[in-house]
Amino acid sequence: MSGTTAGYQGMEAVKNKQWEKAIPLLDKALEDSNSPAWLLARCQAHQQLKNYEQALDDACLAYHSAAERGSGNSRKQMIEAQYRRALVYYKMGRYADADCCAKWSMLLAEGRPAREDDGVEKNVDANGNYTVTWEDAVADTKGQPGQANGSKADILANATNATGSSNTGFESDWKRAYTLRSQILGMMRTTPEDHPGRKVTVTKVPPKPEKKVVKQPEPASTIELTDGDNEPAQPKPELPAPGSVPDEKMKSRVDYYQTNQTITISFFVKDVKKENLQVRMAPKQIQLSPLPRAVAPYVQPGDREATSTLLLAGEIDPSASRWTVTPRKIELTLQKATPGVKWATWGTEVIGPQDDDTADSSSSSSTPAPTATTTAAAPAPAPAASKPTAPVYPTSSRKGPKDWDTVSKEMGGDEEDANDVNYFFKQLYKGATPDQRRAMVKSFIESNGTALSTDWEDVKNRKVETVPPEGVEPKKWES
Structure with missing residues (x-):
């Protein structure tokens, strides 16, 4: 497989969120080329797999590679590289570094020079703690691209591309970095004053990491020749031995x-x-x-x-x-x-x-x-004739189904309200925690109304399947 083919397949794997599949493909592609697009894709895969140091190296190398190429996509890739740096630092708990990189991503999206001394990293107090606040970030919309107020001066500036508020073509990138800043500085609100994440350790132009060469496995020493061919046959890849994969x-x-x-x-x-x-x-x-x-x-x-x-x-x-x-x-x-x-x-x-x-x-x-x-089974005992069993409704929870009628009665309310389905769900949602609410909304929407879960840990990383009642077949709307 050529490096170009591996690169395209790796990009497609990242698009489909197949992170573990993407990395070896992109490793192969990057052996011969420092393509910023491939580096950014591998950065995203490493970040999703929590390989933060590798992801950071890829983001920094992508920034330098894009700047050196100077192609039509270079600014776009540099904006992406700064955003990826910010995201990785945020995941690592280095909030001050993350906010600086997010701000640099915004400035590039506004059309500002890449090597401009903007002083973002100098916003620190006597103790070296970052001083920018959440309120500062929310109010920081002065240079937002595409937001001219319609005055003659702004119209002229837009036409001549003389200000940072003109249409740069990177409006969505600016908004993405702006949103990330609100999350980063929101976390800093509850971060202790002596937390190392409040210190700024980054520079606008990141240090260029050395290109890491991934060694491919050496071919087998003995190769069999195929009948009628002068070239050796390709050795078959080694598969894990049976029993080597845990149950x-x-x-x-x-x-x-x-x-x-x-x-x-x-x-x-x-x-x-x-x-x-x-x-x-x-x-x-x-x-x-x-x-x-x-x-x-x-x-x-x-x-x-x-x-x-x-x-x-x-x-x-x-x-x-x-x-x-x-x-x-x-x-x-x-x-x-x-x-x-x-x-x-x-x-x-x-x-x-x-x-x-x-x-x-x-x-x-x-x-x-x-x-x-093949063997005769004992006749099933007749169901108990005491009181009817309450209906059991579909659920995606690993903890098993719930008797929602009992839950409804425990919530209180008069008998007429308790029999009202809308009242029941309102009360259930009202008394739920934020995670339980997220789980309820996600499971109900993704399952097309056929499953309801309150276990966020269960549903947050998967799509809840449609589980229709017996005898009902789910169909897409257009069919």
Whole structure:
């Protein structure tokens, strides 16, 4: 693969937020060229993976590379480099350094000279602490590009590009850096006076780091020749040995929801071949095989790692259960052996097959269909005739579903209000913490109103899937 191809693929990986995939591609591309665009892309990937020192080196090198090239994109890339410096310093807790770099990004966006002595880093007191405040940053809009007030002088200045308030073409970059400054200085409000993050240690033109050469693995010493060819065949890449990847890394993400009659489990694994998939159901477990493993590419259909066993938290009726396969997941709709019983959770995934005498020895391969057990199961006990079980609603929370009717009554209010759905959600949102509110809004919107979570740690780094009620198929609006 050429360096240019690797560079474009690395940029595309960053665009798709595939940070770990992007870095080796961009390493390859940067062996022969200090492209500012590739350096900035790798900086972003390192920053997302919390490799802050590497990200800072890439941002500084990108600034120098853009300045030396002097192309039509150079100012844009220098603005981006200063912004990336600010973002990395902010993540490192060096707030004074971060605000200086964000301000320099704004000044470049206003069209100011790159080497102008603006004195930004000199705003310190006798103790060396940065003196710029949040209020100062919010009021700092004098040089905002594209904001002329319409006077004759401003119109003339815009036409001749004589002031920093003209249309520079970098208005969005200016606003982005301006927004970041409000976050940085907002954090400084609660930072102790003796915190090292209040000290300024940066310069406008960053020191130029040395280009780091990434050594590629050496080819194997012995190479076989292909039949009829005079050139040696390329050695095959070495794959990890079976068993070298921990089981925890091979486990898939699972979502579920339940009704009084069924529990639906979404098992997220990509590129499963429906015609080859074997699903073995038993009252207390389900076995899926073969499954592709992104973290273990050596897995073959007969390997232990190609099988997942789902140990269920309750008992099901395999003969009345079914499953479907999509490019992104396997969805299991399981009939509860005891209708009306609420499961606290769906269960757990175990890598490899597990012994279970009641598992069906046959398997489904061509079309998804329910599988029956080979041993007679004891008749399911009749549901208790005491009082009806409260309905259980879909949830993406890992802590299990909630009985929202009980929650509604605990919130107070008269009986008429408690039966009003709008009143219930208003009360729930009103009494939630900021993180719980964020989780509620994110999960409700992303799931198209089919899931509600109050666990921000669970939903903040993933998209909440649409989990429609049984018998309902989600469709996009345009379809």
